[in-house]
Amino acid sequence: MPLLPASDPRAIPLHVVSAEGLAAWRDAQPPARRAWVEAMGFEAGLGETLALPGPDGAPEAAVFGWGRAAARARDRFHLAAAVARLPAGVYALRLEGVDDLDAALEALGWAMAGYRFDRYRGGPSRAVDLVCPEGVDAGRVEVVAGAAALAQDLINTPARDLGPAGLEAAFMALAAGRGAEARVIRGDALLREGFPMIHAVGAAAAEPPRLLDLTWGRADAPKVTLVGKGVTFDTGGLDLKPSAAMGLMKKDMGGAATAMGLAAMVMDLGLDLRLRLLVPAVENAISAPALRPGDILPSRKGPSVEVNNTDAEGRLVLADALALADEEAPDLIVSLATLTGAARVALGPDVPPFFTDDEALAAALAEAARMQADPLWRLPFWTPYEPLIEPGIADLDNAPAGGMAGAVTAALFLRRFVTAAPAYVHLDIYGWTPVARPARPKGGAFQGARALLQVLEDRFCSRT
Numbered sequence: 001m002p003l004l005p006a007s008d009p010r011a012i013p014l015h016v017v018s019a020e021g022l023a024a025w026r027d028a029q030p031p032a033r034r035a036w037v038e039a040m041g042f043e044a045g046l047g048e049t050l051a052l053p054g055p056d057g058a059p060e061a062a063v064f065g066w067g068r069a070a071a072r073a074r075d076r077f078h079l080a081a082a083v084a085r086l087p088a089g090v091y092a093l094r095l096e097g098v099d100d101l102d103a104a105l106e107a108l109g110w111a112m113a114g115y116r117f118d119r120y121r122g123g124p125s126r127a128v129d130l131v132c133p134e135g136v137d138a139g140r141v142e143v144v145a146g147a148a149a150l151a152q153d154l155i156n157t158p159a160r161d162l163g164p165a166g167l168e169a170a171f172m173a174l175a176a177g178r179g180a181e182a183r184v185i186r187g188d189a190l191l192r193e194g195f196p197m198i199h200a201v202g203a204a205a206a207e208p209p210r211l212l213d214l215t216w217g218r219a220d221a222p223k224v225t226l227v228g229k230g231v232t233f234d235t236g237g238l239d240l241k242p243s244a245a246m247g248l249m250k251k252d253m254g255g256a257a258t259a260m261g262l263a264a265m266v267m268d269l270g271l272d273l274r275l276r277l278l279v280p281a282v283e284n285a286i287s288a289p290a291l292r293p294g295d296i297l298p299s300r301k302g303p304s305v306e307v308n309n310t311d312a313e314g315r316l317v318l319a320d321a322l323a324l325a326d327e328e329a330p331d332l333i334v335s336l337a338t339l340t341g342a343a344r345v346a347l348g349p350d351v352p353p354f355f356t357d358d359e360a361l362a363a364a365l366a367e368a369a370r371m372q373a374d375p376l377w378r379l380p381f382w383t384p385y386e387p388l389i390e391p392g393i394a395d396l397d398n399a400p401a402g403g404m405a406g407a408v409t410a411a412l413f414l415r416r417f418v419t420a421a422p423a424y425v426h427l428d429i430y431g432w433t434p435v436a437r438p439a440r441p442k443g444g445a446f447q448g449a450r451a452l453l454q455v456l457e458d459r460f461c462s463r464t
Contacts, residue, residue, distance in 0.1 A: 003107055003132040003141055004090055011092035011131045012059055016079070018066040019044045021097015025063075037063070046071040046078060047438075049085035059087050066098050076373040077109030077439035083128045084113070092131040103133035104141070105373050109439035111145035117156045117443060143268045144453075148446040150174075151254075151261035155431055155444025159233035159250045164207045164281040167230050167253060171212045171279060174260055178267040180216035180275075195280075195324075196298045197305065197316040202282030204237070204290035209282040211321065214275075216267055221274040222460040223330035224266075225421075227321045228259030229314045229337035230281035237284050237291055237310030251444060252314070254431020255337035256281065262336075262449040269453075271461050278325055280317035284310070296394045300324060301417045306391045309399035314339050315413050316398060322417040329420040331460065332361075334452060336427045342406030343428040346379070352447050353379040355411040356425040361455070365425065368454035376427070376451055381415055382408050389413050427452075 004011075017025045022044040026034055033052055042050045046067025054060030064082050072078060079101075082091075095101060110130045116123075132138040154162065154170060162170075168184055175182035187208035190199040195211055202209025212230070231252040235241060241249070256279040263277045291297075295307045297316070301323035305316065314337050325333050343353050354376050356362050362378050369376040388409050391397035396416060400409050411426050418424040429447045436442045 003111060003136070003138040004129050006092075006131055006134065008090055008092075008131050010090040012089050013061045013094045014082070014086075014091040015061065015063045015094045015096050016066050016098050016101065017044045017063055017096040018098050019068045025096040033061075047081040049082045051087055059089065062086055062091065066101070069100070072100075075437060077106065077112070077437075079106040080109035080113035080439035083110060086128050088126045088128055090129045090131065093133055104136045107133055107136050107138075108141050108144055111141050112148055112439040115145075115149050115152055115441060117153060117441075119153075119157065140269065143265055144450060147261035147264045147268070147449065150264055151257040151446045151449070152444040154257035154260065155251045155254050157250070159283065162250070162253070163232045163283055164202065164205070164210055164230070167232055167256060167279065167281045168210060168212055171214065171260065171281075174264060175214045175216075178216065178264070180214050180267065183213045184210050185213070186210040194300045195320045196300070197320045198280045198282060200291055200295075200297050201284055201313045201317050204287040205283035205285040207283060209280070211324075212277075212279040212281055214263065214277040216263075217272070217274045219274060221272050223274045223276070223328065224332045224334070224456060224460065225276040225278065225325040225328070225330045226259040226263060227278045227318060227325055227333065227335045228256035229253065229318055229335075229339065230256035230279040231314055231317065232281065232283050234284045234311070234313065235286055237286060237313060239293060239310045240286070241311060248432060251431045252338050253281070254429060254444065255335070255339075257444065258336045258429060258431065258446060258449050259334075261446055262452055265449070265453050266456065271456060273456065273460055274330075276325065276328070276330065278321045280321045282317055284313045299417070303395035303416060305396045305398055306394035307398055308391070308401070312399040312410070315410050318414055319417045322414060326418050326420045329422070331421070332423045332425070333418055333421045334425050334427070335414060336429060336448065338431045339428045340407045340410050342410075344430055346407060347377055349430045349432060349434055351375045351377050352427050352429040353377055353407055354425055354427045354448070355379055355381050355408075355415075356423070357381055358423045358425070361423055361425060361459075364455050364458060365451060368451040368458070369448075372450040372454055374448060374451040376448055379407060379411070381411060383412075385409055386412055389416075
Protein backbone atom coordinates (compact mmCIF):
# COMPACT_ATOMS: atom_id res chain seq x y z
CA MET A 1 0.00 0.00 0.00
CA PRO A 2 1.60 3.31 -1.02
CA LEU A 3 2.06 6.26 1.29
CA LEU A 4 0.36 9.34 -0.12
CA PRO A 5 1.22 13.03 0.26
CA ALA A 6 0.05 14.71 3.43
CA SER A 7 -2.09 17.13 1.41
CA ASP A 8 -4.30 14.42 -0.12
CA PRO A 9 -7.86 15.84 -0.03
CA ARG A 10 -9.49 12.39 0.05
CA ALA A 11 -8.01 11.50 3.42
CA ILE A 12 -10.39 10.01 5.99
CA PRO A 13 -9.31 10.61 9.61
CA LEU A 14 -8.19 7.40 11.30
CA HIS A 15 -8.30 7.98 15.04
CA VAL A 16 -5.83 5.80 16.93
CA VAL A 17 -7.22 5.56 20.46
CA SER A 18 -5.61 3.91 23.46
CA ALA A 19 -7.68 2.03 26.02
CA GLU A 20 -6.80 4.70 28.57
CA GLY A 21 -7.82 7.51 26.22
CA LEU A 22 -11.07 5.97 25.01
CA ALA A 23 -13.45 7.71 27.43
CA ALA A 24 -12.05 11.17 26.71
CA TRP A 25 -12.09 10.63 22.96
CA ARG A 26 -15.60 9.17 22.94
CA ASP A 27 -16.99 11.99 25.06
CA ALA A 28 -15.58 14.53 22.63
CA GLN A 29 -17.42 13.02 19.62
CA PRO A 30 -20.74 14.29 18.22
CA PRO A 31 -23.75 12.53 19.79
CA ALA A 32 -24.54 10.37 16.76
CA ARG A 33 -20.96 9.13 16.47
CA ARG A 34 -20.73 8.54 20.20
CA ALA A 35 -23.90 6.47 20.05
CA TRP A 36 -22.54 4.45 17.12
CA VAL A 37 -19.26 3.69 18.91
CA GLU A 38 -21.13 2.59 22.03
CA ALA A 39 -23.64 0.52 20.08
CA MET A 40 -20.86 -1.29 18.23
CA GLY A 41 -19.15 -2.14 21.51
CA PHE A 42 -15.84 -0.50 20.60
CA GLU A 43 -13.48 -0.73 23.60
CA ALA A 44 -10.18 0.35 21.95
CA GLY A 45 -8.65 -3.09 22.39
CA LEU A 46 -5.48 -3.54 20.39
CA GLY A 47 -6.41 -4.02 16.74
CA GLU A 48 -10.12 -3.23 17.09
CA THR A 49 -11.16 -1.33 13.98
CA LEU A 50 -14.41 0.51 13.35
CA ALA A 51 -15.56 2.62 10.41
CA LEU A 52 -17.58 5.69 11.46
CA PRO A 53 -20.36 6.45 8.95
CA GLY A 54 -21.36 9.93 7.90
CA PRO A 55 -24.87 11.16 7.12
CA ASP A 56 -24.87 9.40 3.74
CA GLY A 57 -23.69 6.09 5.23
CA ALA A 58 -20.20 6.30 3.70
CA PRO A 59 -17.26 6.30 6.14
CA GLU A 60 -16.34 9.83 7.19
CA ALA A 61 -13.80 8.61 9.77
CA ALA A 62 -12.55 5.43 11.42
CA VAL A 63 -11.15 4.46 14.78
CA PHE A 64 -8.43 1.96 15.62
CA GLY A 65 -7.80 0.54 19.07
CA TRP A 66 -4.30 0.97 20.42
CA GLY A 67 -5.05 -1.16 23.47
CA ARG A 68 -2.76 -1.22 26.48
CA ALA A 69 1.02 -1.38 26.74
CA ALA A 70 1.05 -5.01 27.89
CA ALA A 71 -0.83 -6.08 24.76
CA ARG A 72 1.36 -3.97 22.46
CA ALA A 73 4.50 -5.60 23.88
CA ARG A 74 3.36 -8.98 22.54
CA ASP A 75 3.78 -8.10 18.85
CA ARG A 76 4.76 -5.37 16.40
CA PHE A 77 3.36 -3.39 13.45
CA HIS A 78 0.01 -3.11 15.21
CA LEU A 79 -1.49 -0.49 12.90
CA ALA A 80 -1.05 -2.81 9.92
CA ALA A 81 -3.96 -4.89 11.22
CA ALA A 82 -6.28 -2.09 10.12
CA VAL A 83 -5.44 -2.59 6.44
CA ALA A 84 -7.51 -5.76 6.16
CA ARG A 85 -10.39 -4.37 8.24
CA LEU A 86 -10.98 -0.89 6.86
CA PRO A 87 -13.08 -0.02 3.81
CA ALA A 88 -11.11 0.98 0.75
CA GLY A 89 -9.97 4.58 0.92
CA VAL A 90 -7.23 6.97 1.95
CA TYR A 91 -6.61 7.45 5.66
CA ALA A 92 -4.72 10.00 7.77
CA LEU A 93 -3.66 9.26 11.35
CA ARG A 94 -5.08 11.13 14.33
CA LEU A 95 -3.52 10.06 17.65
CA GLU A 96 -5.80 10.17 20.68
CA GLY A 97 -4.09 9.56 24.00
CA VAL A 98 -1.28 7.74 22.19
CA ASP A 99 2.33 8.80 22.75
CA ASP A 100 4.33 5.63 22.00
CA LEU A 101 3.49 5.10 18.33
CA ASP A 102 6.60 4.98 16.14
CA ALA A 103 5.21 6.62 13.01
CA ALA A 104 7.98 5.40 10.69
CA LEU A 105 7.66 1.78 11.79
CA GLU A 106 3.87 1.82 11.68
CA ALA A 107 3.92 3.41 8.22
CA LEU A 108 6.30 0.68 7.08
CA GLY A 109 4.03 -1.96 8.56
CA TRP A 110 1.08 -0.45 6.71
CA ALA A 111 3.03 -0.56 3.45
CA MET A 112 4.17 -4.16 4.01
CA ALA A 113 0.61 -5.21 4.87
CA GLY A 114 -0.30 -4.54 1.25
CA TYR A 115 1.91 -7.38 0.01
CA ARG A 116 0.12 -10.09 -1.97
CA PHE A 117 1.68 -13.10 -3.68
CA ASP A 118 -0.67 -13.34 -6.64
CA ARG A 119 1.45 -15.03 -9.29
CA TYR A 120 -0.74 -18.13 -9.33
CA ARG A 121 -4.05 -16.92 -7.99
CA GLY A 122 -5.71 -13.65 -8.74
CA GLY A 123 -8.41 -11.95 -6.76
CA PRO A 124 -9.96 -8.60 -6.00
CA SER A 125 -7.64 -5.95 -4.61
CA ARG A 126 -8.53 -3.21 -2.17
CA ALA A 127 -6.70 0.10 -2.03
CA VAL A 128 -6.36 1.04 1.64
CA ASP A 129 -3.80 3.83 1.51
CA LEU A 130 -2.20 5.94 4.21
CA VAL A 131 -1.23 9.59 4.15
CA CYS A 132 2.44 9.70 5.07
CA PRO A 133 2.70 10.78 8.72
CA GLU A 134 4.55 14.02 9.36
CA GLY A 135 8.30 13.51 9.67
CA VAL A 136 8.32 10.10 7.96
CA ASP A 137 10.42 9.61 4.83
CA ALA A 138 7.88 8.09 2.45
CA GLY A 139 10.53 7.29 -0.15
CA ARG A 140 12.53 5.26 2.33
CA VAL A 141 9.43 3.37 3.44
CA GLU A 142 8.65 2.50 -0.17
CA VAL A 143 12.22 1.25 -0.73
CA VAL A 144 12.16 -0.98 2.34
CA ALA A 145 8.69 -2.34 1.61
CA GLY A 146 9.72 -3.00 -1.98
CA ALA A 147 12.81 -4.91 -0.85
CA ALA A 148 10.68 -7.00 1.49
CA ALA A 149 8.28 -7.78 -1.35
CA LEU A 150 11.19 -8.81 -3.60
CA ALA A 151 12.44 -11.27 -1.00
CA GLN A 152 8.95 -12.58 -0.25
CA ASP A 153 8.19 -13.15 -3.92
CA LEU A 154 11.41 -15.13 -4.38
CA ILE A 155 10.84 -17.28 -1.30
CA ASN A 156 7.18 -17.93 -2.13
CA THR A 157 7.86 -19.04 -5.70
CA PRO A 158 7.94 -22.85 -6.06
CA ALA A 159 11.17 -24.51 -7.14
CA ARG A 160 9.68 -25.55 -10.50
CA ASP A 161 9.60 -21.85 -11.40
CA LEU A 162 12.63 -20.72 -9.39
CA GLY A 163 15.49 -23.15 -9.74
CA PRO A 164 19.11 -22.01 -10.04
CA ALA A 165 18.39 -20.53 -13.48
CA GLY A 166 15.36 -18.62 -12.18
CA LEU A 167 17.34 -17.28 -9.22
CA GLU A 168 20.05 -16.22 -11.65
CA ALA A 169 17.49 -14.33 -13.74
CA ALA A 170 16.19 -12.49 -10.68
CA PHE A 171 19.76 -11.70 -9.62
CA MET A 172 20.65 -10.30 -13.03
CA ALA A 173 17.48 -8.19 -13.04
CA LEU A 174 18.45 -6.81 -9.63
CA ALA A 175 21.85 -5.80 -11.00
CA ALA A 176 20.64 -4.43 -14.33
CA GLY A 177 17.98 -2.25 -12.76
CA ARG A 178 20.52 -0.51 -10.55
CA GLY A 179 23.62 -0.19 -12.66
CA ALA A 180 25.56 -2.91 -10.87
CA GLU A 181 28.05 -5.26 -12.48
CA ALA A 182 27.19 -8.95 -12.37
CA ARG A 183 28.97 -12.15 -13.30
CA VAL A 184 27.90 -15.80 -13.27
CA ILE A 185 30.15 -18.87 -12.96
CA ARG A 186 28.14 -21.85 -14.08
CA GLY A 187 28.45 -25.63 -14.22
CA ASP A 188 31.91 -27.14 -14.71
CA ALA A 189 33.41 -23.64 -14.81
CA LEU A 190 33.01 -23.75 -11.02
CA LEU A 191 35.67 -26.47 -10.89
CA ARG A 192 38.01 -24.56 -13.17
CA GLU A 193 37.64 -21.39 -11.12
CA GLY A 194 38.01 -23.02 -7.71
CA PHE A 195 34.54 -23.66 -6.24
CA PRO A 196 34.49 -27.45 -5.78
CA MET A 197 31.91 -27.59 -2.99
CA ILE A 198 29.34 -25.44 -4.82
CA HIS A 199 29.80 -27.72 -7.82
CA ALA A 200 29.53 -30.93 -5.79
CA VAL A 201 26.30 -29.93 -4.01
CA GLY A 202 24.54 -28.95 -7.23
CA ALA A 203 25.92 -31.63 -9.54
CA ALA A 204 22.92 -33.96 -9.28
CA ALA A 205 20.32 -31.37 -10.37
CA ALA A 206 18.92 -30.85 -13.86
CA GLU A 207 19.94 -27.17 -13.75
CA PRO A 208 23.68 -26.70 -13.26
CA PRO A 209 24.96 -25.05 -10.07
CA ARG A 210 26.28 -21.53 -10.31
CA LEU A 211 27.84 -18.68 -8.35
CA LEU A 212 26.22 -15.27 -8.80
CA ASP A 213 28.48 -12.28 -8.18
CA LEU A 214 27.36 -8.61 -8.09
CA THR A 215 29.38 -5.47 -7.36
CA TRP A 216 28.12 -1.91 -6.97
CA GLY A 217 29.39 1.43 -5.67
CA ARG A 218 32.62 3.37 -5.88
CA ALA A 219 35.76 1.27 -5.62
CA ASP A 220 37.27 3.10 -2.65
CA ALA A 221 34.15 3.18 -0.47
CA PRO A 222 33.93 0.92 2.61
CA LYS A 223 33.64 -2.66 1.40
CA VAL A 224 30.70 -4.81 2.53
CA THR A 225 30.11 -8.29 1.12
CA LEU A 226 26.82 -10.15 1.51
CA VAL A 227 26.69 -13.92 1.02
CA GLY A 228 23.27 -15.56 0.74
CA LYS A 229 22.51 -19.28 0.65
CA GLY A 230 20.72 -19.99 -2.62
CA VAL A 231 19.59 -23.62 -2.35
CA THR A 232 16.47 -23.38 -4.48
CA PHE A 233 15.19 -26.75 -3.29
CA ASP A 234 16.61 -29.18 -0.76
CA THR A 235 15.62 -32.82 -0.93
CA GLY A 236 18.28 -33.60 1.65
CA GLY A 237 20.24 -35.42 -1.04
CA LEU A 238 20.89 -39.11 -0.40
CA ASP A 239 20.20 -38.41 3.27
CA LEU A 240 16.66 -37.83 2.07
CA LYS A 241 14.34 -35.62 4.09
CA PRO A 242 10.96 -37.04 5.10
CA SER A 243 8.08 -35.51 3.15
CA ALA A 244 6.94 -33.41 6.12
CA ALA A 245 10.36 -31.76 6.26
CA MET A 246 10.61 -31.31 2.50
CA GLY A 247 7.35 -29.45 2.09
CA LEU A 248 8.80 -25.99 2.74
CA MET A 249 12.14 -26.49 1.03
CA LYS A 250 11.33 -24.01 -1.72
CA LYS A 251 12.31 -21.50 1.00
CA ASP A 252 15.85 -22.87 1.37
CA MET A 253 17.04 -19.98 -0.78
CA GLY A 254 15.67 -17.54 1.80
CA GLY A 255 19.18 -16.38 2.68
CA ALA A 256 19.81 -15.43 -0.94
CA ALA A 257 16.43 -13.70 -1.18
CA THR A 258 17.11 -11.73 2.01
CA ALA A 259 20.61 -10.78 0.88
CA MET A 260 19.17 -9.62 -2.45
CA GLY A 261 16.54 -7.54 -0.65
CA LEU A 262 19.22 -5.98 1.55
CA ALA A 263 21.36 -5.26 -1.52
CA ALA A 264 18.35 -3.62 -3.18
CA MET A 265 17.91 -1.31 -0.18
CA VAL A 266 21.59 -0.40 -0.14
CA MET A 267 21.54 0.49 -3.82
CA ASP A 268 18.13 2.18 -3.92
CA LEU A 269 18.98 4.36 -0.91
CA GLY A 270 22.34 5.22 -2.44
CA LEU A 271 24.51 4.18 0.51
CA ASP A 272 28.15 5.07 -0.04
CA LEU A 273 29.45 1.50 0.06
CA ARG A 274 31.38 -0.82 -2.19
CA LEU A 275 28.79 -3.57 -2.14
CA ARG A 276 29.41 -7.14 -3.22
CA LEU A 277 26.69 -9.77 -3.26
CA LEU A 278 27.53 -13.46 -3.65
CA VAL A 279 24.88 -16.15 -4.08
CA PRO A 280 25.78 -19.82 -4.61
CA ALA A 281 22.67 -21.02 -6.48
CA VAL A 282 22.13 -24.77 -6.46
CA GLU A 283 19.47 -27.45 -6.09
CA ASN A 284 20.28 -30.29 -3.70
CA ALA A 285 18.81 -33.11 -5.79
CA ILE A 286 19.31 -36.85 -6.24
CA SER A 287 20.79 -38.55 -9.30
CA ALA A 288 23.95 -40.46 -10.17
CA PRO A 289 26.38 -37.57 -9.48
CA ALA A 290 24.86 -36.82 -6.05
CA LEU A 291 27.05 -36.36 -3.01
CA ARG A 292 27.35 -39.48 -0.87
CA PRO A 293 27.69 -39.67 2.92
CA GLY A 294 31.36 -40.17 3.65
CA ASP A 295 32.61 -38.28 0.60
CA ILE A 296 35.48 -35.90 1.25
CA LEU A 297 35.52 -32.64 -0.67
CA PRO A 298 38.23 -30.10 -1.30
CA SER A 299 37.29 -26.47 -0.66
CA ARG A 300 38.30 -23.18 -2.19
CA LYS A 301 39.95 -22.15 1.07
CA GLY A 302 41.97 -25.34 1.34
CA PRO A 303 40.57 -27.43 4.22
CA SER A 304 39.07 -30.77 3.24
CA VAL A 305 35.51 -31.49 4.33
CA GLU A 306 33.99 -34.86 5.19
CA VAL A 307 30.33 -35.03 4.18
CA ASN A 308 28.69 -36.89 7.03
CA ASN A 309 25.23 -35.74 6.03
CA THR A 310 24.20 -34.62 2.55
CA ASP A 311 21.36 -32.63 4.13
CA ALA A 312 23.92 -30.25 5.64
CA GLU A 313 24.70 -28.86 2.21
CA GLY A 314 24.07 -25.17 2.81
CA ARG A 315 27.26 -24.68 4.79
CA LEU A 316 29.23 -26.33 1.97
CA VAL A 317 28.11 -23.88 -0.73
CA LEU A 318 28.41 -20.94 1.66
CA ALA A 319 31.95 -21.96 2.58
CA ASP A 320 33.24 -21.62 -0.98
CA ALA A 321 31.45 -18.28 -1.41
CA LEU A 322 32.76 -17.01 1.94
CA ALA A 323 36.28 -17.99 0.94
CA LEU A 324 35.95 -15.85 -2.20
CA ALA A 325 34.53 -12.96 -0.19
CA ASP A 326 37.37 -13.19 2.31
CA GLU A 327 40.05 -12.92 -0.38
CA GLU A 328 39.28 -9.20 -0.69
CA ALA A 329 39.35 -8.72 3.11
CA PRO A 330 36.30 -6.43 3.00
CA ASP A 331 35.44 -4.32 6.03
CA LEU A 332 32.47 -6.60 6.78
CA ILE A 333 31.20 -9.95 5.57
CA VAL A 334 27.58 -10.90 6.26
CA SER A 335 26.20 -14.37 5.60
CA LEU A 336 22.47 -15.11 5.60
CA ALA A 337 21.09 -18.60 5.40
CA THR A 338 18.16 -20.83 6.27
CA LEU A 339 20.80 -23.08 7.76
CA THR A 340 19.73 -25.17 10.75
CA GLY A 341 16.66 -26.60 12.37
CA ALA A 342 18.56 -26.24 15.63
CA ALA A 343 18.15 -22.46 15.42
CA ARG A 344 14.40 -22.88 15.16
CA VAL A 345 14.31 -25.24 18.14
CA ALA A 346 16.29 -22.69 20.16
CA LEU A 347 14.50 -19.48 19.17
CA GLY A 348 11.46 -20.34 17.07
CA PRO A 349 10.50 -18.92 13.67
CA ASP A 350 10.40 -15.22 14.63
CA VAL A 351 13.85 -14.66 16.16
CA PRO A 352 16.88 -15.51 14.02
CA PRO A 353 20.15 -15.97 15.87
CA PHE A 354 23.24 -14.10 14.81
CA PHE A 355 26.88 -14.92 15.46
CA THR A 356 29.87 -12.58 15.54
CA ASP A 357 33.15 -12.15 17.42
CA ASP A 358 32.98 -8.35 17.07
CA GLU A 359 31.53 -7.01 20.32
CA ALA A 360 30.78 -3.56 18.95
CA LEU A 361 29.05 -5.06 15.93
CA ALA A 362 27.04 -7.39 18.16
CA ALA A 363 25.86 -4.50 20.32
CA ALA A 364 24.98 -2.39 17.27
CA LEU A 365 23.04 -5.22 15.66
CA ALA A 366 21.09 -5.98 18.83
CA GLU A 367 20.16 -2.32 19.19
CA ALA A 368 19.21 -2.02 15.52
CA ALA A 369 17.03 -5.12 15.81
CA ARG A 370 15.18 -3.47 18.69
CA MET A 371 14.80 -0.11 16.97
CA GLN A 372 13.65 -1.58 13.67
CA ALA A 373 11.29 -4.17 15.19
CA ASP A 374 13.35 -6.74 13.27
CA PRO A 375 14.11 -9.33 15.96
CA LEU A 376 17.55 -10.93 16.28
CA TRP A 377 19.29 -12.64 19.19
CA ARG A 378 22.99 -13.29 19.64
CA LEU A 379 24.28 -16.84 20.01
CA PRO A 380 27.98 -17.57 20.58
CA PHE A 381 30.77 -18.64 18.30
CA TRP A 382 31.60 -21.06 21.13
CA THR A 383 35.24 -21.94 20.44
CA PRO A 384 35.35 -24.89 22.89
CA TYR A 385 33.01 -26.69 20.45
CA GLU A 386 35.57 -26.48 17.62
CA PRO A 387 36.65 -30.15 18.10
CA LEU A 388 33.11 -31.20 17.16
CA ILE A 389 33.69 -30.10 13.57
CA GLU A 390 37.08 -31.85 13.27
CA PRO A 391 36.39 -35.48 12.28
CA GLY A 392 39.98 -36.72 12.04
CA ILE A 393 39.75 -38.23 8.57
CA ALA A 394 39.42 -34.75 7.03
CA ASP A 395 40.01 -31.21 8.25
CA LEU A 396 36.32 -30.47 8.82
CA ASP A 397 33.04 -32.30 9.36
CA ASN A 398 29.90 -30.82 7.81
CA ALA A 399 27.51 -32.52 10.27
CA PRO A 400 28.89 -33.49 13.69
CA ALA A 401 27.27 -36.43 15.39
CA GLY A 402 25.29 -36.02 18.58
CA GLY A 403 22.77 -33.39 17.55
CA MET A 404 23.72 -30.82 20.19
CA ALA A 405 24.44 -27.14 19.49
CA GLY A 406 23.68 -27.59 15.81
CA ALA A 407 23.33 -23.86 15.06
CA VAL A 408 26.61 -23.13 16.85
CA THR A 409 28.62 -25.87 15.14
CA ALA A 410 27.28 -24.78 11.74
CA ALA A 411 28.35 -21.20 12.47
CA LEU A 412 31.78 -22.40 13.64
CA PHE A 413 32.14 -24.30 10.36
CA LEU A 414 31.45 -21.12 8.38
CA ARG A 415 33.84 -19.07 10.52
CA ARG A 416 36.72 -21.29 9.39
CA PHE A 417 36.37 -19.77 5.92
CA VAL A 418 36.64 -16.12 7.04
CA THR A 419 40.18 -15.33 8.16
CA ALA A 420 41.12 -12.01 6.57
CA ALA A 421 38.02 -9.80 6.93
CA PRO A 422 38.12 -7.77 10.15
CA ALA A 423 34.43 -8.34 10.92
CA TYR A 424 32.04 -11.17 10.13
CA VAL A 425 28.43 -11.81 11.14
CA HIS A 426 26.30 -14.82 10.30
CA LEU A 427 22.48 -14.90 10.50
CA ASP A 428 20.64 -18.22 10.66
CA ILE A 429 17.16 -17.18 9.50
CA TYR A 430 13.94 -19.15 9.06
CA GLY A 431 12.69 -17.08 6.11
CA TRP A 432 9.05 -18.01 6.68
CA THR A 433 6.02 -16.75 8.59
CA PRO A 434 4.01 -19.84 9.60
CA VAL A 435 0.98 -17.91 10.91
CA ALA A 436 -0.10 -14.54 9.50
CA ARG A 437 0.59 -11.55 11.72
CA PRO A 438 0.20 -7.78 11.13
CA ALA A 439 2.38 -6.78 8.15
CA ARG A 440 3.59 -10.38 7.86
CA PRO A 441 1.34 -12.60 5.74
CA LYS A 442 1.85 -16.33 5.90
CA GLY A 443 4.72 -17.27 3.61
CA GLY A 444 8.15 -15.92 2.84
CA ALA A 445 9.62 -13.61 5.48
CA PHE A 446 12.19 -10.81 5.21
CA GLN A 447 14.19 -11.30 8.41
CA GLY A 448 17.18 -9.39 9.74
CA ALA A 449 17.75 -7.19 6.71
CA ARG A 450 16.29 -3.99 8.14
CA ALA A 451 18.43 -4.29 11.26
CA LEU A 452 21.48 -4.94 9.09
CA LEU A 453 20.66 -1.90 6.96
CA GLN A 454 20.73 0.34 10.02
CA VAL A 455 24.06 -1.14 11.08
CA LEU A 456 25.56 -0.53 7.64
CA GLU A 457 24.39 3.08 7.68
CA ASP A 458 25.58 3.73 11.23
CA ARG A 459 28.91 1.93 10.87
CA PHE A 460 30.00 3.01 7.41
CA CYS A 461 27.89 5.89 6.09
CA SER A 462 27.52 9.50 7.19
CA ARG A 463 23.87 10.35 7.77
CA THR A 464 22.70 13.69 6.38
